[in-house]
Amino acid sequence: MRFSHILPLVALSAAFVVPNEQVFSELSIDDTTHARANQGAWSEQVLSELKHDFAEAEKGIKEASNNAKHALDEAFSSVSDASSSMTTKFQETAFDAKSWFESNANKAYEDAYEALDNHGDHPHHPPPHHKDPHHGGPHHGHKPNETVWQLLSSSKYTEKFSKLISEYPDLVEKLNSTDSGNFTIFAPADSAFPDHDPHHKPSKEMIKKFLEYHISNDFYPAGRVLITHTIPTLFEGEHLPGKAPQRLSVHLGLKGLTINFYSRVVAINVFGTNGVIHGVDSLLIPPPRAFKIIDLLPSEFSTFELALGKTGLLDAYNSTDHPSGTLFAPSNFAFQKLGPKINAFLFSEYGRKYLKALILYHTVPDNVLYSDAFVKAEGHDGIPKGHWHVDLPTALEEHSLSIDVGRYGGLIDIKVNAFSRVSVQDGIAADGVIQVVSDVLIPPKKLNGAKLRTSNWFGSEKELSLEEFKARFEPHVERMIDL
Structure with missing residues (x-):
């Protein structure tokens, strides 16, 4: 390393x-x-x-x-x-x-968040100036x-x-x-x-x-x-x-x-x-890069780190010249929630391309989203009180993450694709920030060529089937070069 x-x-x-x-x-x-x-x-x-x-x-x-x-x-x-x-x-x-x-902190305040706002269906709009x-x-x-x-x-x-x-x-x-x-x-x-x-x-x-x-x-x-x-x-x-x-x-x-x-x-x-x-009472030292932080927590991110190694992305994420950004890191528990069939498939030889697409979908290059600030190449903004929405382009071609941030005084709640909560916020890194998500993020399903509203795509499903999982990534996997 x-x-x-x-x-x-x-x-x-x-x-x-x-x-x-x-x-x-x-x-x-x-x-x-x-x-x-x-x-x-x-x-x-x-x-x-x-x-x-x-x-x-x-x-x-x-x-x-x-x-x-x-x-x-x-x-x-x-x-x-x-x-x-x-x-x-x-x-x-x-x-x-x-x-x-x-x-x-979200665990302590989760009941308050739910009582205040479930983020419902919010219109998609660009970040306000x-x-x-x-x-x-x-x-x-x-x-x-x-x-x-x-x-x-x-x-x-x-x-x-x-x-x-x-x-x-x-x-x-x-x-x-x-x-x-x-x-x-x-x-x-x-x-x-x-x-x-x-x-x-x-x-x-x-x-x-x-x-x-x-x-x-x-x-x-x-x-x-x-x-x-x-x-x-x-x-x-x-x-x-x-x-x-x-x-x-x-x-x-x-x-x-x-x-x-x-x-x-x-x-x-x-x-x-x-x-x-x-x-x-202690000296404040600038933080290491995001991957180093992931590497320090094998009990929480060993599955994610294994996925980086299996897909050949480990060196890229660990290099000094990869773009800064936001890493929505799924924990070991988030992978476990996918179920044994999908996990066995992802870490098989045949599922490796799907695994790479999955990792790319959790990576947002060139945009750093902290819980209370948004940093872009052309400048940075604070995040206002109340509800704020932004779509973040991911490293997976033609796919963005739908982000909703709710601020209530010192309490901040972040949801991805209207369902997955950021469970641990603001892992400050030299090259951006880590936001830990409670679920593995999967692109929304489509119906007749149109993308469904993200609030309906996964929240009602107890466990995604392997066939449905593969269908979400199929178009992108077909274009990938063999690993």
Whole structure:
């Protein structure tokens, strides 16, 4: 397997050696918050239940309200006692794949989704044109008098992070400017940084990308973070369409509020004149490619990975030059739901072409669909609240996936072909995103040459027959070159 493009980032992790078992304590959180149909009620409930998690950090901020210079120190010191019992997670893969897959917030909110909307029959229409919502400066009890850079550079808890930033004058200028908009910084505490190892020093270019991945050029105070799934950063994704910003993933679960599923938010809402700082307990490392994430989870995706190998697509998916996009990855359980006959056929010599067509149908090149953002070669859009629809062309010629996204505050539901739910969202990858689907996706059947409405094609069938399955792919298989 070739992962040479992420080796510099692995070297970066080696350059900062985490002190053995240097720890922050776990921030406890009450039982999983029940979903609320009303956005205001939902966010109010979540904020209420997180109150005890951040009480000490907020206390530190309030006590420093008349002295902005020490606000960040106060926020970090208020959780310093807790910092002695939680192991900092830092994986060479730069992605906590297991935590991502186990996050599955949809399970907790599924009843609420069903009560709110089953997505019914929606008209097909292109993505609406809209502008990103305006987010003004900080709203809080006192007016800050220092920039986010001044706060970072004067804090005794972020000396290592600010020292690295200071080596890049353009970053310092940006974070010190009040004319460049409002920034959000996820600042790792000094205890998150390993001891310096001169034998594993990455290039300045790699270090800068690492720093940029901790900074967003948009304003995300804690309340907005709580209802956000992904956050764009200053780090341009080399393998994303149009070098779009690489994103951070936000998750609220039993571990508390985490970034990229492993880095805990331990201090919030340290406001500067040009943005806000949140403290995190682990370094944020840009993620690996999508296939690497799949490879890390054999207990969930071994059937899918076997299919890639059987069809000769493994090398293509694992290469550094394949197009970015969205991978709708079926889990082992999704394949199991097809039944033994279809599975036996797919992995036989005769069924190999059908298997390849199936894999191509789950792959959307050049379009990256996160749960709350849509990135295309010509630009990117947010996804509005309420219902939103898009048809995504797949790698299987002349076939698209019908996508419906429902947003209700911080709750997001994604359905494919009106029936299959995205069960695990936003596996952030260097070359796009993974959306795990609850069913193996199969093209809609046709009647008299016309495609049926996707809402009727599979939902009422307990198990698709082998003959029907083959009929869905027959025209494309006939045109395929022998494998």
